[in-house]
Amino acid sequence: MRNSTKIAAVAVATLAGASTATAGTLEDVRAAGELACGVSEGVPGFSNPNSDGLWEGLDADICRAVAAAVLGDSNAVRFVPLASKQKVLAVSSGQVDMTSRTTTWTMKRDSAEGVDFTAVVFYDGQGFMTSAAAGISSATELNEATVCLTTGTTTELNLADFARANGLTLEPVVFEGKREAVEAYASGRCDALTTDSSQLAAFRAGFADPSEHTILPDVISKEPLAPLVAHGDNQWKDIVTWVVYGLITAEELGVTQANVADVAANSGNPAVQRMLGASGDTGGFIGLETSWMVDVLSAVGNYGEIYDRNLTSTLGLERGVNAQWTEGGLLYAMPIR
Amino acid sequence: MKDTTTSFQPSPARPAPTRQVAAISWLRSNLFGSWFDTIVTLFITALLLSFVPNLIQWLFLSATYAGDDEVCRQNGGACWPFIVEKFQVLMIGVYPQDLSWRPGLAGLALLVLAGLTYTDRIRGVTLIAAWAILPIFALMMIGGAFGMQEVDQSVWGGLMLSIMLALVGVIVSIPLGILLALGRHYGSPAIKVLCVTFIELLRGVPLITILFMASVMMPLFLPPELVINNLLRIQIGMILFSSAYMAEVVRGGLQAIPKGQSEASLSLGVSSLYTVTFVIVPQALRHVLPPLIGRCIALFKDTSLVIIVGLLDFLGMIKGAALDTDWLGFQAEAYVFAAFVYWLICYSLSLYGRQLEQRGPNAHT
Numbered sequence: 001m002r003n004s005t006k007i008a009a010v011a012v013a014t015l016a017g018a019s020t021a022t023a024g025t026l027e028d029v030r031a032a033g034e035l036a037c038g039v040s041e042g043v044p045g046f047s048n049p050n051s052d053g054l055w056e057g058l059d060a061d062i063c064r065a066v067a068a069a070v071l072g073d074s075n076a077v078r079f080v081p082l083a084s085k086q087k088v089l090a091v092s093s094g095q096v097d098m099t100s101r102t103t104t105w106t107m108k109r110d111s112a113e114g115v116d117f118t119a120v121v122f123y124d125g126q127g128f129m130t131s132a133a134a135g136i137s138s139a140t141e142l143n144e145a146t147v148c149l150t151t152g153t154t155t156e157l158n159l160a161d162f163a164r165a166n167g168l169t170l171e172p173v174v175f176e177g178k179r180e181a182v183e184a185y186a187s188g189r190c191d192a193l194t195t196d197s198s199q200l201a202a203f204r205a206g207f208a209d210p211s212e213h214t215i216l217p218d219v220i221s222k223e224p225l226a227p228l229v230a231h232g233d234n235q236w237k238d239i240v241t242w243v244v245y246g247l248i249t250a251e252e253l254g255v256t257q258a259n260v261a262d263v264a265a266n267s268g269n270p271a272v273q274r275m276l277g278a279s280g281d282t283g284g285f286i287g288l289e290t291s292w293m294v295d296v297l298s299a300v301g302n303y304g305e306i307y308d309r310n311l312t313s314t315l316g317l318e319r320g321v322n323a324q325w326t327e328g329g330l331l332y333a334m335p336i337r
Numbered sequence: 338m339k340d341t342t343t344s345f346q347p348s349p350a351r352p353a354p355t356r357q358v359a360a361i362s363w364l365r366s367n368l369f370g371s372w373f374d375t376i377v378t379l380f381i382t383a384l385l386l387s388f389v390p391n392l393i394q395w396l397f398l399s400a401t402y403a404g405d406d407e408v409c410r411q412n413g414g415a416c417w418p419f420i421v422e423k424f425q426v427l428m429i430g431v432y433p434q435d436l437s438w439r440p441g442l443a444g445l446a447l448l449v450l451a452g453l454t455y456t457d458r459i460r461g462v463t464l465i466a467a468w469a470i471l472p473i474f475a476l477m478m479i480g481g482a483f484g485m486q487e488v489d490q491s492v493w494g495g496l497m498l499s500i501m502l503a504l505v506g507v508i509v510s511i512p513l514g515i516l517l518a519l520g521r522h523y524g525s526p527a528i529k530v531l532c533v534t535f536i537e538l539l540r541g542v543p544l545i546t547i548l549f550m551a552s553v554m555m556p557l558f559l560p561p562e563l564v565i566n567n568l569l570r571i572q573i574g575m576i577l578f579s580s581a582y583m584a585e586v587v588r589g590g591l592q593a594i595p596k597g598q599s600e601a602s603l604s605l606g607v608s609s610l611y612t613v614t615f616v617i618v619p620q621a622l623r624h625v626l627p628p629l630i631g632r633c634i635a636l637f638k639d640t641s642l643v644i645i646v647g648l649l650d651f652l653g654m655i656k657g658a659a660l661d662t663d664w665l666g667f668q669a670e671a672y673v674f675a676a677f678v679y680w681l682i683c684y685s686l687s688l689y690g691r692q693l694e695q696r697g698p699n700a701h702t
Contacts, residue, residue: 041653044661048657049654051422051423051425054431080567086553093557095556202660202665207666209410
């Protein structure tokens with residue numbers, strides 16, 4: 001019903017020759033009262049409908065965090081499942097306000113395809129899984145090993161480059177589909193399985209005894225996954241970017257879902273006070289409420305909590321390169337001030 | 338004196354045939370009739386023996402019927418609690434579960450109407466009207482009308498979405514197909530060209546292409562203010578695709594009607610519109626019932642393609658359920674269940690089709 005009236009209104013406006021100026025995404029989202037957020041149709045740990053019909057996963061929680069910051073309600077999200085081919089187009093054509101869907105930040109997408117990436121939420125990359133009984137602790141010890149993988153130039157090329165750079169002899173066993181590669185690895189056809197680390201974790205969680213398999217810490221390719229917004233709306237891009245930075249900063253500063261109210265009222269740390277609006281108005285910089293990060297953290301928790309809830313406790317995926325910079329990882333949020 | 342009449346003398350009864358044990362003789366004549374039959378029988382038996390016991394073992398004997406994912410992983414057999422746990426999302430997708438009574442009610446209406454139709458309780462205009470109203474009722478219930486909470490189409494999913502797409506697709510594309518067929522068969526040259534172009538254009542491309550066009554390309558052509566719902570675009574694409582095929586099926590029926598039928602009707606003074614509507618089309622449709630039912634079944638199965646444009650239909654939810662972090666590693670169960678549900682629905686459709694054919698031309702008015 002609402003759609004047909006909208007269509008009629010647009011048709012009338014077009015006929016009358018009126019040029020409808022596109023309002024900012026922030027105003028659009030506020031007017032609609034909900035955030036249209038593109039997610040994947042099902043990637044374990046990132047976005048997938050659970051048994052109660054609710055979307056769960058790291059990507060889904062990023063949508064909730066943005067909704068909490070913008071609308072003060074983390075449930076005001078309309079999740080729009082997007083197929084892989086739609087994920088960039090849906091944002092650039094305005095079907096969704098943002099996409100949070102395991103999308104790798106590449107130059108082509110960022111420049112030529114009409115979208116802007118915001119901030120990396122997960123550093124994925126090609127990794128290795130081996131049987132725990134082999135007692136291997138690094139991929140450089142995989143010499144003379146057979147490695148199962150799926151066809152696809154990047155995966156094979158990365159493996160060959162890695163082997164050459166480290167002076168290893170690796171024997172690739174190539175399969176057409178992911179499922180076949182996993183079955184082959186599980187049946188002992190190969191010593192190791194290689195694909196993106198987040199997928200390895202999902203495969204491992206599906207084995208009869210996940211503890212029999214180890215995901216090695218080495219990551220041999222760059223797949224930075226980041227939420228994306230349409231090109232050209234700088235304010236909206238700032239909002240999504242700084243919500244992600246806020247989540248990461250909160251972990252760094254030790255602000256959690258449980259203690260956020262208490263810390264907001266009592267903390268003497270100036271960095272925490274600025275972020276939570278106790279001193280200054282960081283939310284005002286991006287057109288949001290002063291309490292923007294309080295809303296976000298009380299709804300979904302900080303980055304560490306989101307990661308642990310969706311990836312560590314369910315898939316057993318360790319932080320690895322996704323640890324804070326202070327812990328030797330790559331997460332480095334720009335200062336909120 | 339010669340007797341001129343002969344009385345009928347029945348010939349003596351033939352002896353009873355040698356008693357054959359039914360099963361053995363049936364086996365001998367059907368399975369071991371010749372050396373070739375024997376080889377085929379033995380080969381197929383060996384093939385069945387090689388996997389059926391394992392299948393039954395997995396499906397039923399060592400299956401888990403209660404418990405959680407841990408119990409399932411230890412047992413090793415099929416994990417049916419997984420299906421039970423996921424049943425609701427498989428049926429309605431991510432539709433709000435506190436409103437699940439609404440699609441439930443629409444589903445019940447569908448079942449009741451299907452039952453009435455199958456048992457031949459409603460006929461004629463009532464039948465057509467009921468099936469035309471049902472999708473509207475379902476859309477209102479699911480989407481929210483009469484002041485009920487509005488539910489956006491992006492959260493429609495599961496079996497509900499599959500049935501919805503197929504039902505609306507069939508109900509709209511059959512009349513559209515009949516019109517196209519009539520246009521192609523009886524229309525003026527201009528109309529004929531239009532119909533032929535439409536039919537051949539849509540039959541010439543795969544459904545996937547149409548779905549991609551509807552979902553991915555359309556937003557590029559439309560002005561940014563005009564956002565037509567993704568689901569609606571997909572539904573329209575499916576209707577157009579299906580109507581092109583329906584048209585060709587119906588045209589086959591039109592060609593089978595002898596010319597005498599329309600000549601007789603016209604010579605009785607019946608107008609040409611009435612002739613086509615009440616003489617030609619009903620006979621043509623009866624001729625093409627089997628392929629028409631076949632198209633309906635095909636359309637229902639085609640709905641599973643919508644996952645490539647981001648709609649989480651029944652098969653999409655099956656995939657999603659198998660990817661739930663709490664239940665990883667049970668995709669076999671999910672797909673077995675999906676196959677069973679698809680078979681159940683398609684088989685019911687073909688049963689109805691067979692029953693329609695058996696009613697015959699005299700019983701069906």
